[in-house]
Amino acid sequence: MNIEKTPWHLKLLLSTSLVFTGVAVIPLELSQTGFESTRVEAATTYKTTANLNLRLSAATWSKVLLTIPAGATIKYISKYGSWYKVSYGGKTGYVASQYVKQTTASTMTTSSTKAYTTTVNLNLRKSASTRGTILLTIPTGKRVTYVSTYGSWYKVTYGGQTGYVSSQYLKASSPSTTTSSTKAYTTTVNLNLRKSASTTGTVLLTIPSGRNVTYRGTYGSWYKVSYGGKTGYVAARYLKAGTTTTPTTSTGSGRTVVIDAGHGGNDPGAVYGSVQEKVIALDIAKRLANTLSSTYNYNVKMTRANDGYLSLAQRVSLTKSYKGSAFVSVHANSAPSTAYHGHEVLVPTTESYTTNPYASASRNLGAAINRELGVRIPTIRNRGVKYQNVYVVGKNTVPSTLVEYGFISNANDRAHLTSTTYRQRMADATASGIHQFMRSSN
Structure with missing residues (x-):
């Protein structure tokens, strides 16, 4: 855009080694893509070998949330170069990995009966990370079934898929009962109904443009729908929202x-x-x-x-x-x-x-x-x-x-x-x- 912008002064802090409370903290190491170098699904337990700063982000200049005493047990979430993302004392942050040692891996407690409701449109990811592959986006106000906790992430089930969501965008709700999907969509083109969620899937039939289909679930960029007595998959981008059996405030009301x-x-x-x-x-x-x-x-x-x-x-x-x-x-x-x-x-x-x-x-x-x-x-x-x-x-x-x-x-x-x-x-x-x-x- 051709608009003159007010300059922003950028600052870059570089450090090869900083020592706080007797602990050497090493700068963040990134992979060539700039993303975290490794990612582990399940949480693991570690113990600190020295008094260790828990920081807001994986950088030596980041804010110290608290200092973890030597010998304390912390919960490992993931690895960012030479840093570990961990939980301790009700807070989640980053510590230098060289000052922790692994203990017995913890067993996650699970419950299939907890239910939560999304407070925003929320990405369901393949792994507990903002870099994790997006399986689907859960609309605002939808119920998900809680499976387990991984640091600040919840493992949940929605739309026939299980993955991870950021817990801050969920609120507790009553466990949902089994319901049938009654959302309706209308085709915007003549659209192939396929046996599987793929362009190579067998075509069951072609749905004419302007016809209503019944939504059954989301699979990435595909919707599972029913039409003409058959159930299969269609490309979601060729559908527009139609009449639903229970209209809610989540729709734009045609504005x-x-x-x-x-x-x-x-x-x-x-x-x-x-x-x-x-x-x-x-x-x-x-x-x-x-x-x-x-x-x-x-x-x-x-x-x-x-x-x-x-x-x-x-x-x-x-x-x-x-x-x-x-x-x-x-x-x-x-x-x-x-x-x-x-x-x-x-x-x-x-x-x-x-x-x-x-x-x-x-x-x-x-x-x-x-x-x-x-x-x-x-x-x-x-x-x-x-x-x-x-x-x-x-x-x-x-x-x-x-x-x-x-x-x-x-x-x-x-x-x-x-x-x-x-x-x-x-x-x-x-x-x-x-x-x-x-x-x-x-």
Whole structure:
């Protein structure tokens, strides 16, 4: 996006060895990908061999949560280079692995009767880590069956799959009774119903466009559904939410959200080599529109669905003609220095430039999206919510915000922006933020 940003002063702390309470603490060692070097599923018990600092993150300059006495028993969760993530004294953090020794592995207590309810759209992962493969996303307000605890993660079962979720986004509920899935979806194209959740699966029949199917479960990017007396699998992206037997407040009630893919046509936006902002923006916008429609039942309108050029005034005018309830503009950032990195959300200023009557609501919308991006994509720096004079935000007539998903000019951000996996996560996080805002503004 071609907007001058306020400089951020970046600080880098380097240390080869720091000693606290007589304990040498070693800097974090990362793999070549920048991710943790190993991951272990089950918790293991260790004992400290010296007074040992428990830190908030795996770095020598990180905040000390507490000092664990020598000889104390701690619960091992996972390994990050030369650091262990452990639990002790009701807190979870990181310790230098050279100052602990392994004892007998603990046996996890399990219970299949506990039930929890999700408080946000929550990723069910293959392992107890933010890097773990996402098996599926559990919608807000859904019940999951608790299996066991792994540090700050719960192992749970939902939709026929068992995996790990962050416990902070669950609340205790009464154990659920067995229920049949009655959610309904409508096909948006002629859609193959397959015997297995794969494009190579045998085609049982082809469901015509516009037909209702009954949802049975989620398997990655596939839905298990019933239609015409047969049950099989269809690609979820070709379904939109239809009538359910028990409507809840989790749906968008058909309200219109306008999604604006920045730049387009002869305006490529930010460019780095062969990477163009307009291409990234359109892809994220399409994914966002699909998630808002299929997961939350919003009526979604896009200012552009192809590589066409629109003026800023035309984008605002389309929002009025669409009778939108909210407007979100999708962008990627760039800077002369490759050091600048992170995502940020732009909202209306308090200056006379802003004529949007929903300036306050726009800030709430931006804050909700920023919060979800920060939680769901911690591998990109969160630069926060910023007040800026942006035309499509300040001159709009509905709650509006502009999202910069990262800097094309920065290697780490660019790797995320060019990854289809992360672009989907960006879309899902944004959709969740929009939905949270829309629910609160009913």
